[in-house]
Each structure stands twice: as structure tokens, then as C-alpha cells.
Amino acid sequence: MTLDLGPDPADAPPLRWGILAAGGIARKFAADIPQHTASAVVAVGSRSRERAEEFATANGVARAHGSYEDLVADPEVEAVYVASPHSEHRDHALLAIEAGKHVLVEKSFTRNAAEAREVLDAARERGVFAMEAMWSRFLPHMVALRQTIASGAIGDVVTLVASHGQPIAHVPRMARPELAGGALLDLGIYPVAFAFDVLGEPSSVHATGWLTDAGVDATLAITFGYERAVAQLSTTMLARTHNVAEIAGTAGRITVAETYYAPTSFTVHPTDGEPWTVAPEVTGGFQFQAAEVARRVHAGELESPVRPWAEIIGTQVAMDEIRRQVGMVLPGE
Incomplete structure (x- = not known):
């Protein structure tokens, strides 16, 4: 099977980016894009000029701003990558x-669906592009995976299994409800978004798990129901899981x-036939x-069909329901 791995990022039109919040994930963005x-x-931009200047020096960024207001007011900035908690x-x-x-807003896009709708409504009214930074959706192996499933190579999908666990409960922001900590919004967004990518929005959501003493989710098991399929998802911030995914269909898996959810490979195991593997060579990943943002902005579009606004909201709705079922409420909700 001949697969299209997607457009070369180097061929996209140029865009001038500003980074809002000088944390760890912002460093990867600053490295991959240029x-x-x-x-x-x-x-x-950072709330601390010193921190902004340190980031700019370390990452080859021309200008440092000591406030987020100054960053977004910078006339040289066309698009903002939001990398705050x-x-x-x-x-x-x-x-x-x-x-x-x-705007390209780190995942999860917001704390909840109401906030997501507010942001997207504002983008529509202002006429600017907005997208969640779900980098997985644009990686070559995921582009090829969607084509493979659409080709009927494994028949009709009936089950999907995906997990994401990392031992990061010790990271201060993960423990703090006021920073929207917990496993789901930080780690669980990956298996949830993966299920949306392959199967779409679920017709039912069931979740179980437990919360820390501070009231954020530590470990969750999630089941998404569909008309003729089911997705079994899990996330934890207490341990590293295998972090693999499997999709089974009527003609293979x-x-x-x-x-x-990062640059990797996948193997197709047909029920009748020999396995075959797709393994794109990728350096970086955020590019x-x-x-995609640059292409859509230059085309005058406000959203990407690869991660459209309706799906961003749908993902937040599902995560709201997951949190409701396990009793996790964030301050101000």
C-alpha cells in the first residue's frame, strides 16, 4: 500500500511566532519550528523579564517581553503559542x-468545554485562527494510520485500546487543583484524543478512578462506547505504562x-496475510x-479540518463527563 505521510513542514508558508510562557514544552517549540x-x-513572553531573557538567549529568540500583554502587543508577532498551565x-x-x-493553545485546550467554547467564539468573532496543539494528530505515522484504516486494511474497527502513564505526580503543578492538575488534562488527553481521531465522538462515556487528597485525579480507567465499537483508555500520573495503542478490526489489527502519540511506527497484522510496518523517519515533531497553522492562516481559514473546533469542544465535553463521574471539580467551576 502506498501511503501519503502528509505535506513537508518545510514547504509551509512562513509565520512569525511568539511564545507565551517560557516553560519546558516551549523550549521544544522554539527548537523545532525554526x-x-x-x-x-x-x-x-513571561511574567518575569529575567526568565524571558534567559529563555530568549538559550533558544535564539530575538526579543523577550516581561509580560504577556507586551508579547501579544508585539507587532512582529503574528501567532501566539500558548504554553502556560x-x-x-x-x-x-x-x-x-x-x-x-x-493562537495555538497547548493541550488540553482549556479546563472544560465552557471555556473552550468561549475561546473559539472569540476567535470566530475576531477572525483569527485557533487550534489545540494536539501535535500527535499531524505526525506522519498518524497521517498514514488514518489512511490505512480508511483503506479497509483491518476491516471495520471494533476495539481500540490506549493508555498514557508517566510517574510525574511529584511535579508541583500536577498536584495543584488551582493549576488544573491531575492525570487527565495533562496525560489522559492523549488516549482520549486518539480515540476521537480513530472512532470519532463517543455515544457513551464511563469512567472510574481515584483522586489524590488534594482532589485531582491520579489514575483513571475510561470506556468510550460507539454504535459498533468500544475504546478502552487509561491514564495515571503515578507510573509509566507501556504507552502503546492497538486498534482491532474485523480483518486484522x-x-x-x-x-x-509521539513520532513512532505502527504495524498492520492482517487476519489473512503477512504483517507490514510503517516507520517514518522524523526529527523533532512540533513542526x-x-x-498546519501557517498553511491555514495563509489560506484565510479559522480552523483546521484535521483538529476542527467541533472536535476540540467534543473532547472537552468528554473529559468534563469523565471528571464528573470521578468527582473531580476544579476551583471556580
């Missing part, structure tokens, strides 16, 4: 949108290697989503 695309990271995504996305900037 190295693999025609775009540039021209500015970084989940609890701040709504406010920071709205800040950038009000300034007329396109696909195993997506560790780590399925694919950034290139």
Missing part, C-alpha cells in the same frame, strides 16, 4: 485573540509502537502542527 519550517520564533489557557488565549493574534 529548524524544520520557514517560520520563526521572534519573541517570548491548563488553568491559564482560557485567559491567555483570549488575551492573544483580543490583540488580533492567531494495528499496533502502534511506544510512544504512540508539523506549526506548519
